Amino acid sequence: MAWPDRHTLLPFLSWLPRQTxxxxxxxxxxxxxxxxxxxxxxxxxxxxxxxxxxxxxxxxxxxxxxxxxxxxxxxxxxxxxxxxxxxxxxxxxxxxxxxxxxxxxxxxxxxxxxxxxxxxxxxxxxxxxxxxxxxxxxxxxxxxxxxxxxxxxxxxxxxxxxxxxxxxxxxxxxxxxxxxxxxxxxxxxxxxxxxxxxxxxxxxxxxxxxxxxxxxxxxxxxxxxxxxxxxxxxxxxxxxxxxxxxxxxxxxxxxxxxxxxxxxxxxxxxxxxxxxxxxxxxxxxxxxxxxxxxxxxxxxxxxxxxxxxxxxxxxxxxxxxxxxxxxxxxxxxxxxxxxxxxxxxxxxxxxxxxxxxxxxxxxxxxxxxxxxxQAIRALFRVSRAEFLVMAVTCAATLLLELQTAIYAGVLVSLFFYLKRTSQPSVQHSREGDEDILRVGGSIFFGASHYLQVRLQRCQGPKVVIDARQINFIDYSGVEMLHREARRLRRQDGSLTLRRARPQVIEELHKLEGAAHCPIHFED
Structure with missing residues (x-):
């Protein structure tokens, strides 16, 4: 392991000598x-x-x-x-x-x-x-x-x-x-x-x-x-x-x-x-x-x-x-x-x-x-959910000890964040005998159930997920997609991920190996 240089330990040495x-x-x-x-x-x-x-x-x-x-x-x-x-x-x-x-x-x-x-x-x-x-x-x-x-x-x-x-x-x-x-x-x-x-x-x-x-x-x-x-x-x-x-x-x-x-x-x-x-x-x-x-x-x-x-x-x-x-x-x-x-x-x-x-x-x-x-008025106009976060934090500050109020505000913020991310953007269209879902957002444990419901609403047996905007997928998302792919295979259908990122494909292959993965991939 390399020792940090002197500018890391004494960062003022990077600007102090240049003073006039x-x-x-x-x-x-x-x-x-x-x-x-x-x-x-x-x-x-x-x-x-x-x-x-x-x-x-x-x-x-x-x-x-x-x-x-x-x-x-x-x-x-x-x-x-x-x-x-x-x-x-x-x-x-x-x-x-x-x-x-x-x-x-x-x-x-x-x-x-x-x-x-x-x-x-x-x-x-x-x-x-x-x-x-x-x-x-x-x-x-x-x-x-x-x-x-x-x-x-x-x-x-x-x-x-x-x-x-x-x-x-x-x-x-x-x-x-x-x-x-x-x-x-x-x-x-x-x-x-x-x-x-x-x-x-x-x-x-x-x-x-x-x-x-x-x-x-x-x-x-x-x-x-x-x-x-x-x-x-x-x-x-x-x-x-x-x-x-x-x-x-x-x-x-x-x-x-x-x-x-x-x-x-x-x-x-x-x-x-x-x-x-x-x-x-x-x-x-x-x-x-x-x-x-x-x-x-x-x-x-x-x-x-x-x-x-x-x-x-x-x-x-x-x-x-x-x-x-x-x-x-x-x-x-x-x-x-x-x-x-x-x-x-x-x-x-x-x-x-x-x-x-x-x-x-x-x-x-x-x-x-x-x-x-000014910021409070702007927050009210832009996002009522975030305004509610501000109001809850303010109320907690008045009613609770102040350090507890900070934790309460953080928890409320995380609640609304998880609520938004648990329902990623999904656009549904049909081309021939294929149902195409354009998914915008990561597939993690909070969003996997929502996406599973949208997959099961597709009418045809062949389902294609446009995965260009999927940056991250965790174990819950991998397991859910494998389960849905096997369900569609039993109905003589298929689940295909189109234009998926390499890291997403790698995570999907880890569960059963590339040779046994029930999901198809297209560029």
Whole structure:
């Protein structure tokens, strides 16, 4: 077995030597823009995950560096995301007190496990496996997650101190029970932040609306202490680079408890990242290596977990900014992570001035942006079955634990896929004394009964199957065709496959040998 070359082990060596002073300067500027966008988002996502604010910044440093250097996309920028943050919260909050040191350790351990799962898929070249999580599943999950996140932030917007819940119904129930205790000042500040963010997005879409709205709310509360001095603030932290975090990798029972959530969130992260990478590569005309991208995502989460970075995946807003701003290489993402690291060291005390209701308002703005309204409307027009998949996934997200909702969406998608493929296209015509069936699709266990019924409906004893579009046949299909050929032979008829592919003929000969095969073949 040949050893992998250095470009496989260190893929950044294939593009890093080609950088020029001009391209590096451009990427440095793009990285600063990405960091400005990442700062408020990362803090908000950490709070969604039930983590201290600084862990959002940590997740935007080491994991981003590794994903950019070992990935294949020029423009994909990773980091913490809202959907993954809420899945992590739902997976770990039943096991430890939210925000505690044990809770943080479990989040990082789950991140490491998800990274291992992603790395294994990449090394086995199973990158295409993420295609089983269809786009309607992602749309439905994202819509449901946006509702769950929004309900989880409403207590902070209203100035209420309520325990976190893992499902939308429980969160809504607790909110209705304590709505009368809402603090008007918190509501005004949070709603004002939300409205300012919406206005900025409409009037100045290229401006960092989250950063401006948060800074404005913090400035207002600081200049008007008599009105907003008692409003709760985001907990500050000591400025530092991401600290090392030892993980309890020897606790087998704990690993097994976290494994289902790790698989779900790892798959969700890969689907998100690869979808973004493919969309951007279509616009930039760059070919991406799917398996290399999967390995890079896994490596970034495995290593990032030891540097206090919780699970990251592709960020559409930051990746889109990288493309639109003219990034020349993955160095833009590397510089973005370095800019965030600089802020984590020098600007940590500023976070303590951010009012919690203002942060909640900014998260509500993020939730609205999560919902792809245009794609949902298009899905309804194009395919009602896939729209139903989206709706079921969304409902499961609201009623069940989030990782279970992903599995439910995948199962519904597979159900409709098998339902379609179990009835391949069959066109029936008659020429002389021959019944001709043109079959479009594979003959596998799910479709063999349907095709057998169509064969038995033929009136004449001589049946010809136009097999040009049959790409695959399994044992159930082989056995069924042999059985039908013998039935037609007893009626002095025959079953003929015309223009069958060599691999199909080979599979049909395996059952009884070429000499005893009851099926005839024609070119």
């Amino acid at each position: 002073r001009a391209s590096i300067g451009r990427d440095l500027h793009v990285g600063l823009s990405g960091a400005i966008l990442a700062l408020p988002q990362s803090i908000a996502y950490a709070l969604i995950a039930g983590l201290p604010a600084e862990y959002g910044l940590y997740a935007a440093i080491v994991p981003v560096l590794i994903a950019c250097l070992w990935g294949s996309s020029w423009h994909l920028i990773c980091g913490p995301t809202a959907a993954i943050s809420v899945v992590l919260y739902a997976s770990v909050s039943p096991l430890a007190v939210v925000g505690s040191s044990d809770y943080i350790t479990l989040i990082l351990l789950l991140t490491f496990l998800a990274g291992v799962f992603q790395c294994v898929l990449g090394m086995l070249r199973f990158g295409a496996l993420v295609n089983f999580v269809s786009q309607p599943v992602v749309l439905g999950f994202t819509l449901g997650a946006a509702v769950v996140i929004a309900l989880g932030q409403l207590p902070s917007l209203l100035g209420l101190n309520l325990p976190s819940q893992t499902t939308a119904l429980k969160a809504l129930q607790g909110l209705l029970e304590h709505a009368k205790d809402a603090d008007l000042r918190s509501l005004v500040l949070g709603t004002g932040t939300l409205l300012l963010g919406i206005a900025l997005r409409q009037l100045r879409p290229r401006w960092p609306s989250l950063l401006i709205s948060l800074a404005s709310a913090s400035l207002l509360s600081g200049l008007w202490p008599s009105a907003f001095g008692q409003v709760a603030r985001v907990q500050g932290f000591v400025g530092q680079l991401p600290p090392l975090s030892p993980l309890p990798l020897w606790d087998l029972e704990l690993l097994l408890r976290l494994l289902p959530g790790a698989v779900a969130v790892g798959m969700l992260g890969l689907v998100t990242s690869l979808s973004i990478a493919r969309a951007l590569s279509a616009r930039s005309e760059q070919l991406i290596n799917v398996n290399q991208e999967v390995r890079a995502q896994g490596l970034s989460n495995m290593v990032g977990a030891f540097f206090s970075g919780y699970l990251s995946s592709g960020s559409f807003t930051r990746s889109g900014l990288s493309l639109e701003a003219g990034a020349r290489s993955p160095l833009a993402g590397v510089f973005s992570a370095l800019w965030v690291a600089l802020f984590a060291v020098t600007g940590a005390t500023l976070i303590a001035h951010i009012p919690l209701p203002a942060m909640a308002g900014s998260i509500l703005l993020i939730c609205w942006g999560l919902v792809d309204h």
